[in-house]
Amino acid sequence: MHDDLLSIGAVARASGLPVSALRYYDAAAVLRPAHVDPVTGYRWYTSAQVRTARLVAALRQAGLPVPDLVTVLAAPEGAQAVLDRHRRRLEEDLVAARAHLDAAGEILRQPGRCTVTASDLVGAVAAVRHAVGGDDAEWPGLAGVLLHLDGTALRLVGCDRFRVAVATVPVRQASGPQIRVVAPLALLDEIASADLPDVGPVALAPDRLDVLGRVGEPLAAAYPDYEALLPPRASRAATVASGELVDTVARADDVVAVRLDGGRVELAPPRARDTLGYSRSFLLDAVRAARAEHVALALDDERSALSVSPAGRPHDVEFLMPVLLRR
Numbered sequence: 001m002h003d004d005l006l007s008i009g010a011v012a013r014a015s016g017l018p019v020s021a022l023r024y025y026d027a028a029a030v031l032r033p034a035h036v037d038p039v040t041g042y043r044w045y046t047s048a049q050v051r052t053a054r055l056v057a058a059l060r061q062a063g064l065p066v067p068d069l070v071t072v073l074a075a076p077e078g079a080q081a082v083l084d085r086h087r088r089r090l091e092e093d094l095v096a097a098r099a100h101l102d103a104a105g106e107i108l109r110q111p112g113r114c115t116v117t118a119s120d121l122v123g124a125v126a127a128v129r130h131a132v133g134g135d136d137a138e139w140p141g142l143a144g145v146l147l148h149l150d151g152t153a154l155r156l157v158g159c160d161r162f163r164v165a166v167a168t169v170p171v172r173q174a175s176g177p178q179i180r181v182v183a184p185l186a187l188l189d190e191i192a193s194a195d196l197p198d199v200g201p202v203a204l205a206p207d208r209l210d211v212l213g214r215v216g217e218p219l220a221a222a223y224p225d226y227e228a229l230l231p232p233r234a235s236r237a238a239t240v241a242s243g244e245l246v247d248t249v250a251r252a253d254d255v256v257a258v259r260l261d262g263g264r265v266e267l268a269p270p271r272a273r274d275t276l277g278y279s280r281s282f283l284l285d286a287v288r289a290a291r292a293e294h295v296a297l298a299l300d301d302e303r304s305a306l307s308v309s310p311a312g313r314p315h316d317v318e319f320l321m322p323v324l325l326r327r
Contacts, residue, residue, distance in 0.1 A: 005035060005044035015053035021060075022053070030070055031056055063090065111205035112149040112179035114171035118196040118212055123291070124156045124167035125188045127316060130285045132185060133160030141221035144182040148226075149204055151178055153315070157226045161321075163282055164229050165289065168315040171202075179204045182223050187216040230319065236260040237298040239311050245287050245295065252280050255323050258306055260299055276304050276322040283308070286318040 012019045025031040026043065031052055033043035045053070052073065059069055064086050072079040125145070133142035139161075146157035154169040181204050191214050200212040209216045238260045248267050249256065255277035259266040270277045283306075287295055292310030299306055300319075309317040 004046070006047060006050065008033070008043040008045065011045045011050055011053050014050045015057050017053055017057045021057075025056060028066060028070075030066065030073065062086070107177075109205060109207065110176055111203040111208070111210075112151075112174070112176040113201065113203045114149060114154060114174040115199060115201055116154060116169050116171055116212075117199055119198075120169045121154075121202075121212065122192050122196070124154075124169045124316075125192050127167035127289045127291070128156050128158035128165040129185070129188070130289055131158035131160055131163050131165035131318065133158075136161070139222070139224060141182045141219055141223035144184050144219045144221075144223075145188055146180060146223045146226065147183050147204055147209075148180045149174070149178060149202070154202065157223075159224065159226060159229070162279070163286070163318060163320050164226055165286070165318040166226065166230075166316065168313075179206075180223065181206065181209065181218040182221055183209055183211070184216060184219055187211070187214060190214055230317075236301070237296060238263045238265045239294050239296045240265045242287055242290065242293055242295050246284060249280055249284050249287070254280050255325070256280055256283065258283075258297065258299065260297060265297055270325055275325055277325050278306050278320050278322060282320050286320060289318065290316070 006014075008019055008022055011017070012022060017025075022031065022033075022043070026033060031049065034046045034049065035044040036042070037044070056069065056073075059072065064072075064083075068082050068086060072082050128145060132145060133139075136142045142159055142161070146155075146159075148155040148157065149171070151174050152171070154171050156167045156169065158165045187209065188211075191211055194212075194214065196212050201210070202212065203210040204218075207217065209218055245265070245267075252267060253269055255270060256267050257270045257274050257277050259268070286308040290308060290310040292313070294311035296309050296311050296314070297306065298309075304322045306320045306322070307317050308320070
């Protein structure tokens with residue numbers, strides 16, 4: 001019965017219109033099928049309607065509104081005027097869109113600004129530099145230090161996948177957007193060894209760094225969301241003298257077990273039943289980088305990350321991921 005008709009699926013394949021679109025254009029009286037099976041409701045089309053379906057597909061992909069589409073199909077002799085009007089509308093929209101994109105780009109290029117004390121910034125660089133990673137194909141940004149200006153503080157972050165060090169620099173006169181950029185180590189090392197003013201400006205933009213008068217370019221690389229890496233509030237914590245802790249760790253094996261119980265710290269070789277330990281060298285790095293008489297140690301029960309922070313400065317912290325001793 002339908003030898004001379006094409007199924008809706010065949011028309012969809014020939015025209016590039018989805019079956020759902022053909023059903024929509026049927027309901028909208030744009031492209032009615034030649035025959036609808038009264039029992040199944042299945043739609044059938046003539047071969048001539050394939051050309052119409054292709055025309056509908058091309059015009060809709062060009063964004064022609066459905067009322068104009070109906071006008072073109074009903075009166076093809078006047079189609080050119082409709083298409084010319086739509087072309088002008090598209091060109092006007094493109095000009096407006098370009099202007100909006102230019103304005104957005106200008107906003108995105110605006111730097112975040114603040115004023116910092118040079119000694120605070122240099123100290124923060126020293127506190128995180130040891131934790132900076134090397135070449136990492138997945139996260140090349142780990143080869144630098146993340147500078148995160150959030151309007152209230154400037155945070156410096158170093159990460160090598162096994163530890164995350166965060167140091168906070170108080171800021172004044174913060175203005176502009178919140179911004180995160182990755183500073184190359186060479187620039188920060190230059191700043192740390194330079195003769196700096198006591199207080200100076202910092203301006204961070206996606207394509208330019210101006211830190212205490214030293215100018216450079218950020219690394220063109222993404223940096224992991226370090227805030228998502230930070231463990232939740234720890235349930236076990238203790239404070240210990242840094243010198244005592246360094247002496248104990250220095251005599252330890254490469255991997256140590258850390259136990260915090262009732263405010264007391266125990267560092268010892270892993271026992272037979274221990275499944276997790278911590279790198280002795282990483283722990284030494286973290287304690288020394290804290291540059292404080294006492295450090296606070298805390299264990300995150302959820303991920304077993306060990307945090308080390310200067311006593312009284314909880315926003316300056318290093319998180320050490322555990323070493324799996326056995327499964």
